[in-house]
Amino acid sequence: MAERKSFLLRLDPAVHDALARWAGDELRSVNAQIEFLLRKALAEAGRLPPDARRPARRGRPRKRPADETGAGAGTNDGTERADDQ
Template sequence: MAKPPAKKAFALRLDPAVHAAVERLAADELRSANAQIEMLLREALKKRGIDVAISKQPKRGRPKKED
């Protein structure tokens, strides 16, 4: 079974005030700071006319038994 591509990990340097604002916003919207940054990036890209499709997430749990 082919695995979907993993998310790209990279270091992001942020001004501490920007990071604090992202964390507050994330807490208000019940998201992690990482998910909030991704959401903000998607919104900014869409505003500029670039629509990025959401990648298919891997299924969770134990795979079904094959007959």
């Protein structure tokens, strides 16, 4: 994964508080909310570079199917597989 750029951003405290509330409402960090808003503004202005990477997916990573992980593939509905009996 490419290194992400970091920089100092000075904001009016009231603006930061408003961003923090908005980010909390959408279950994002303030940093992720700022990036979301910047990407949206760039896209709407037709200035989002075509080589810009997509933002990371929100939430917990998806579980891989058991056949890909090599682990046993039991079901989660309370039933047993034939070889588990």
